[in-house]
Amino acid sequence: MSFIETRGNDGVKANEVSFSEAILSPSASFGGLYVPKDLPDLGKDFIQNHIDKSYKELAFDILKAFKIDIEDSEIKKALDLYDNFDDKNNPSPVVKVKDDLYVNEQYHGPTRAFKDMALQPFGSILSSLAQKKNENYLILAATSGDTGPAALSTFRNKKNIQVVCLYPDGGTSDVQRLQMVCDKGENLKVLGIEGNFDDAQNALKSLLSSNSFKQELEKENIKLSAANSVNFGRIIFQIIYHFWSYLELIRQNAIKNGEKIYLVVPSGNFGNVLGAYYAQKMGLNVEKLLVASNENNILTEWINTGIYDIRDKNLKLTKSPAMDILKSSNIERVIYDLFGVKRTKELMEDLNSKNIFTMSQDETKELQKYFSATFSNDSFGNQTIKDFLDNGYLMDPHTATCIKAYKELRDKDLITVIYSTAEWTKFSPTVLNALNQNSIKYVDKEALEEISTKFNAILPNSIKKLFNSEVIHDLVIKKDNIEKNIISFIRKS
Numbered sequence: 001m002s003f004i005e006t007r008g009n010d011g012v013k014a015n016e017v018s019f020s021e022a023i024l025s026p027s028a029s030f031g032g033l034y035v036p037k038d039l040p041d042l043g044k045d046f047i048q049n050h051i052d053k054s055y056k057e058l059a060f061d062i063l064k065a066f067k068i069d070i071e072d073s074e075i076k077k078a079l080d081l082y083d084n085f086d087d088k089n090n091p092s093p094v095v096k097v098k099d100d101l102y103v104n105e106q107y108h109g110p111t112r113a114f115k116d117m118a119l120q121p122f123g124s125i126l127s128s129l130a131q132k133k134n135e136n137y138l139i140l141a142a143t144s145g146d147t148g149p150a151a152l153s154t155f156r157n158k159k160n161i162q163v164v165c166l167y168p169d170g171g172t173s174d175v176q177r178l179q180m181v182c183d184k185g186e187n188l189k190v191l192g193i194e195g196n197f198d199d200a201q202n203a204l205k206s207l208l209s210s211n212s213f214k215q216e217l218e219k220e221n222i223k224l225s226a227a228n229s230v231n232f233g234r235i236i237f238q239i240i241y242h243f244w245s246y247l248e249l250i251r252q253n254a255i256k257n258g259e260k261i262y263l264v265v266p267s268g269n270f271g272n273v274l275g276a277y278y279a280q281k282m283g284l285n286v287e288k289l290l291v292a293s294n295e296n297n298i299l300t301e302w303i304n305t306g307i308y309d310i311r312d313k314n315l316k317l318t319k320s321p322a323m324d325i326l327k328s329s330n331i332e333r334v335i336y337d338l339f340g341v342k343r344t345k346e347l348m349e350d351l352n353s354k355n356i357f358t359m360s361q362d363e364t365k366e367l368q369k370y371f372s373a374t375f376s377n378d379s380f381g382n383q384t385i386k387d388f389l390d391n392g393y394l395m396d397p398h399t400a401t402c403i404k405a406y407k408e409l410r411d412k413d414l415i416t417v418i419y420s421t422a423e424w425t426k427f428s429p430t431v432l433n434a435l436n437q438n439s440i441k442y443v444d445k446e447a448l449e450e451i452s453t454k455f456n457a458i459l460p461n462s463i464k465k466l467f468n469s470e471v472i473h474d475l476v477i478k479k480d481n482i483e484k485n486i487i488s489f490i491r492k493s
């Protein structure tokens with residue numbers, strides 16, 4: 001299947017590209033993104049035929065339906081990485097918490113956040129493509145905390161790939177920072193930046209579009225790629241687990257095949273819920289996709305009004321930092337799918353030049369056929385974490401935002417799946433503040449210990465051992481020195 005560009009073609013790039021081309025060089029004409037030319041139709045028996053299938057078999061069949069230009073053996077090798085999750089037969093377990101409420105726990109991979117669900121297999125496929133083409137790639141990642149560890153983990157010691165990961169010094173949790181700075185991979189470089197996440201992200205964007213930087217890389221025979229969710233190679237793996245949710249509900253006798261369900265997704269860059277949207281378009285029986293946000297509620301505004309307006313908005317730092325975002329990249333793919341290339345280019349250019357775009361009423365209604373949205377603040381999150389643990393279920397602050405949507409947005413009495421995107425261990429000080437109903441400044445180590453002893457929560461070894469690990473990457477640099485540091489890392493390796 002071929003891939004095309006959301007903002008049309010500039011006459012320089014190819015009109016259509018293969019899956020492997022779209023993931024190796026993910027930037028499309030006019031700043032757009034790659035999308036599949038058509039979405040596969042899985043046929044009406046797909047669910048029935050997969051009730052007895054494993055996660056890996058389900059994933060294989062969905063990837064094959066996209067007719068991607070990756071050999072079966074490479075696909076299988078990538079999917080085998082799910083064997084390293086807590087339960088190799090069930091990488092994202094679906095757990096019942098109330099009669100009509102289930103949680104798809106997406107954090108059972110090596111770095112304890114949902115990013116592993118896609119980045120683990122994606123890293124394997126990207127590196128094997130690079131080897132096959134005999135090309136070397138530099139992957140740049142800027143992270144507020146979850147993408148960094150997951151990207152490092154998947155590319156660690158992979159051939160033909162180097163990774164440079166920028167994080168805001170002081171802006172991540174201790175666990176997230178240690179996951180990055182203790183990583184021993186030979187092909188990895190982690191740089192702390194004096195500044196916030198926006199500074200790291202802006203530095204990355206300017207490098208990605210800098211010709212002189214690209215020329216420096218070319219001298220070393222290196223191309224640039226990206227591992228964030230603008231890369232369709234991540235999105236494709238984020239379609240699968242929504243089908244898994246549905247299959248698990250059938251297996252657990254919560255629904256019968258054919259019944260509709262609600263899916264609630266805590267959203268930032270809109271990649272996770274985009275996967276759900278594609279799943280619905282491919283035949284999954286979804287009543288509505290419920291988008292949960294924190295106080296950075298730009299997605300709520302967009303879905304409720306059709307207007308995306310960031311003119312007077314400043315990013316707020318919340319207790320669900322992975323959802324702190326103003327410009328959400330993947331809404332572009334939904335706009336493309338609903339309204340086509342010409343309209344996408346118009347709206348996205350408005351957003352770039354005026355910091356606002358406005359959809360028509362008809363367009364807004366069309367969007368609302370698929371999505372409803374709401375947001376919550378940190379105190380709602382704290383109360384929710386406490387209430388749920390009082391009933392025996394421990395969740396992280398990102399997952400807690402889903403409960404607002406579950407309570408507010410459902411018009412029908414249907415089974416609902418919320419997505420749990422991080423384990424409590426990644427945000428333990430916030431979780432302990434919620435459980436103890438205080439605002440003491442805990443450090444991660446102390447909060448992890450208290451929660452695991454007092455509330456009998458399992459502390460995975462991978463987290464425990466971080467506090468005794470050697471710090472490999474101790475460099476914290478000024479924004480102006482990022483390029484210099486990257487070039488010297490590349491020359492050395």
Ligand SMILES: *Cc1c(COP(=O)(O)O)cnc(C)c1O
Nearest residue numbers: 146267268269270271272322421
């Ligand atoms: C990345 C992330 C999100 C947001 O996912 P998007 O696909 O960017 O919408 C939510 N929660 C956690 C914990 C994350 O790491």
